[in-house]
Amino acid sequence: MDDEQGGEAAGSDDLTDDWAAAMTEEESSSDDDGMDDWAAAMAEQDETDSADLTEDDIQTAPLDYLEDESPDFDSDNPNLEVIMDIPVTISMEVGSTEIAIRNLLQLNQGSVIELDRLAGEPLDVKVNGTLIAHGEVVMVNEKFGIRLTDVVSPSERIKRLR
Template identity: 80%
Template structure:
């Protein structure tokens, strides 16, 4: 049978439980009070470009095949949404460089607005 409580140390001193690390405090530089982004600069994120969207039933989705056309909610020439991990960060237009698609940013959501959307 195992004892659920660990034995008390002989000197009567019980060490304090380790403090939980607060992620927000790690981002703040305690001396200057500024945000320290160094701890997250190497975190990978997913960037996606959204041409448009639509809602269809599963029945219609299962009927799609090669050559099917799905109408989207945007008009031709309207800017694409640029999303990082699903959060809107900018708008842009498609460009082709060396036979690869890219996007030229035409409008960037301000950092303050991006932070508000994360909460």
């Protein structure tokens, strides 16, 4: 029995040695092959980079010249017909003031905020946040309305809306 175990141990050592030799041989040959491939690629790159290009090597593509085919735009008399049906927001501003966030957070029902306008002073009429007129509050069929008292000229309104 001892002979069998001794024989198996010796066979196992031989097998281990064979595997180790094969692995070492494979690693060294693959490293050499990899290095050879890298060296060849680098040499090819150097040859390509060092080659001087001549005008014969460069090809040009014919291009069509672009023409300005857009219609003439007259900035003094713009065609406003295209924007006439766009909805805008109109608002009336009674007044404004600045307060600290601390005071804003303390506001509750019944609080009074003092504005920068006097009572009876005209309101600001704004379109999308741009001042276009001044006016006074009126009642129309039990709803609030505004009677315009001072209106910015149409050309000035267009300039302000841009």
